Amino acid sequence: MGQGLSPRSEQKRQQIVQAASELFMQQGYLTTSMDEIAQQAGVSKQTVYAHFGSKDELFTYCVESKCVAAELQLDTLKGRDMRNVLTEFLLHFVDMIYSPEAIYVYRLCVSAAETHPQLSQRYFEAGPDRVHHHLANYLQQACIDGWIQLAEPEFAAEQLLLMARGLEHMRCELGLPCRETPQQRRLRIEQVLDLFLQGAQG
Incomplete structure (x- = not known):
């Protein structure tokens, strides 16, 4: 969970992670764009970048969060x-x-x-x-x-x-x-x- 985030901001963050996880799995990392992630998450691309500075950072977070879930x-x-x-x-x-x-x-x-x-x-x-x-x-x-x-x-x-x-x-x-x-x-x-x-x- 993001530190110091409001409940609304945390909800958007989770929407982004969920959307990115699904798209990375369906399409692969290289062919998935931040625009697609934003559209599927129902947020603006600026919001995606506000939570995750790059696609690399978002991808890394998705993998690490799943590792924790399956530990x-x-x-x-x-x-x-x-x-x-x-x-x-x-x-x-x-x-x-x-x-x-x-x-x-x-x-x-x-x-x-x-x-x-x-x-x-x-x-x-x-x-x-x-x-x-x-x-x-x-x-x-x-x-x-x-x-x-x-x-x-x-x-x-x-x-x-x-x-x-x-x-x-x-x-x-x-x-x-x-x-x-x-x-x-x-x-x-x-x-x-x-x-x-x-x-x-x-």
Whole structure:
């Protein structure tokens, strides 16, 4: 939310962000003009520039706001029952990456990867890299505590996250309908975790 804005001004700001997000997603960054954004938001172009000094600034704000909306709460790795902890964490992780917000941010970054590589870098650091680092730390501590045995906890964390992601996620990224039910997702995650722990505890 913009700091120090009146309720009316904040409402216009949100209209601009909503309109820009839709147009960036539908048309891409390069082909979307500030005139179109203003028209769709129902405000003047001067109002758009008053809130956001440039299209770059507006685009960056749209991506960052969606990242916040889709952020994984990393305090889920708690408790002593490792299997239950990892099951809930992976379910939370998969729910997050399959969410419309996360898919939106991913597509938006891909669509502007050549013109705005810094957005992709920012998204990667705030999302995938952060989750991977957190899970790797948890697995490393589990090795220290003697719960599991892993030669490379960071690589193991990467494997676990990619297995949990599943092929169905590619369908979502391509705009195809997700066919996986919540029950099927939980079963798949439990099977992935069984396979992982079997190797880690063997």
